[in-house]
Amino acid sequence: MIDVNKVRAIDIHTHAEEPCGCHSDDGYDDLQSTMAKYFRAPWSHPPTIPETAAHFREQNIAAVIFPVDAERETGYRRYSNDEVAELVKQNDDILIPFASIDPHKGKMAVREARRIIREYGIKGFKFHPTFQGFYPNERFAYPLYEVIQEEGCVALFHTGQTGVGSGMPGGNGMRLKFSNPMYLDDVAVDFPDMKIVAAHPSFPWQEEALAVAQHKPNVYIDLSGWSPKYFPEILVRYCNSILRKKVLFGSDWPMITPERWLKDFESIAIKDELREDIIKNNAARLLGLIE
Template sequence: MTVTALPDSVVAIDVHTHVLASVSEAAGEEATAHAKAMADYFKTDMVRPTVHDLAATYRKLDMMCVAFTVDTSWATGEPPTVSNDELVDLAAEHPDVIIPFGTVDPHGGRRAAREVRRLAERGVHGFKFHPSSQAFYPDDRDVYPIYEAIEETETIALFHSGHTGAGAGRPGGGGIRLKYANPMHVDDVAVDFPELRVILAHPSFPWQDEALSVALHKPHVHIDLSGWSPKYFPPTLVQYARTLLKHKVLFGTDYPVLTPERWISDFERHGFDEETTRLLMRDNAARLLRLT
């Protein structure tokens, strides 16, 4: 895995952004329907950024961002809108901004594990999983060869947790089952792969206490704060982010669902002290991503 030094000029690292458009391939029917449903759910004219778009947005803000897409091909029958190789190739043009994560089909077993190893050699820092959209329980033993490869390559496993806007409002929730995203399913993964670095994405409604417990108990499990405006964070999450978990909580937006400007404006209302704010916005992610 290629490790990039963190420039002193970087003021924050957003650990959760989506690449939703290819520079060369048109989006498929399912991806288009998914994007419309997400925009309707969040009541926004959501943009569909390419890697280049993300780089331009975050460079203006003196930030870096973790960028990824999600392989839901097993559940939807469609390939990812953006391939791993496109994302990695374009990220290499913006090493000052873009931190590439990959995606693999969790149903892919050892084939997917080989893809993890290949992408790690290309400089990918981690892998994004969305249990609800990909239709799998994180603690399913059939997925374990993939975690073995992630642990072996010293990359990161980032799991969506809790409620999702994906499929919300569509008939049957677009076929997406919320049960897969209970963060307790990641607890077994953290036990069985004790050196695996893990991020639980989002405030994990309706399982916030479970997420806090797993992160408090397992040394390498972290929580990102993406997908919700900070003004809606539950009090227990704010309390632990200030205290016992202040070294394990990470700034994330879920861009383009939320912009960094909106997230930061709402976060400032909580009145975090300067030291803790720097940990959440920059230093915790830099340490986890090994950028220092």
């Protein structure tokens, strides 16, 4: 179990990757190497879950970690939620388990969600509308959201532009339109008891994300995927004021390291009394680790 009092931060947004070579048949390694160039990430292949745990343990930072199930839309074989959960279980002093299920899978998605929540104590689910090819407010996703709400889990949605497919021909088939955060407004209305996180500064829809998070009590924003030194001024202003309890530190590991993000965060104009909430306490409350 995570000891909130001992860690210096909680990273709400890290990616689980398989050992090298598992995707040689479907082009996923090419996608990852292109993303690494986009983010200027310092690795030749993404770190495994045990390597991720070791890095975060060394940094004394707890981390929410998840795979992304986009095999229907992309043809890339998914990293099994069960495999991820088993490895996270072996490192539960520092890692917090999220899962990912493509909502297109319908009743299969619902059954899998109920099972893994109960077997592994999954705390939330990651959705990537652009990667998975759906609008978050499409009704076929609602049975899966019903499970997430009933079980008290978090639903974390990618929003805004993405490094996935960036620079590849046709963006590798990725359609940015699916990740406008305004679609989360419908989801927040229809599932008022489901905790929703809009991931990333939502370029080019930053103001839409801020509006939804301000208006809907169950919507939060994570700050992953960008170095804080590039945050829009309006995002910093909201972090310092009306959304101070609803913004969360996230790195987007392994594309951005948590220590790089935290170092850059020190240099932006955030009120000193709010920094610990943003890098740790807001996430701890959201995840039920503290009251």
